Amino acid sequence: MSLEMVRKVEELDRKVGGRFRLTSLVQRRLQEVVRGSARPLEGNREPIDRVIAEIERGEIDLVPDDAPGLAVPEVPAEPAPRGPAGPPATF
Numbered sequence: 001m002s003l004e005m006v007r008k009v010e011e012l013d014r015k016v017g018g019r020f021r022l023t024s025l026v027q028r029r030l031q032e033v034v035r036g037s038a039r040p041l042e043g044n045r046e047p048i049d050r051v052i053a054e055i056e057r058g059e060i061d062l063v064p065d066d067a068p069g070l071a072v073p074e075v076p077a078e079p080a081p082r083g084p085a086g087p088p089a090t091f
Contacts, residue, residue: 008052013055016061025061
């Protein structure tokens with residue numbers, strides 16, 4: 001890890017209130033993006049770099065799951081598992 005990246009992580013650490021909060025924030029944002037339940041990341045860089053840039057700009061923050069007014073993302077229903085074609089076997 002370069003010295004520049006170490007400094008960036010330390011700066012973000014202070015900004016969000018600790019390394020645990022920083023890693024939680026990064027993980028949550030990446031999960032949102034992967035699941036498609038949040039606005040997409042902008043730019044052509046790696047997703048982790050784009051999430052770090054969002055944190056630097058103050059665009060995202062870590063809030064508890066039970067915070068008032070927190071929108072609960074809708075999870076799309078998965079189709080029922082399908083078995084082999086044809087009627088069930090009888091013995």
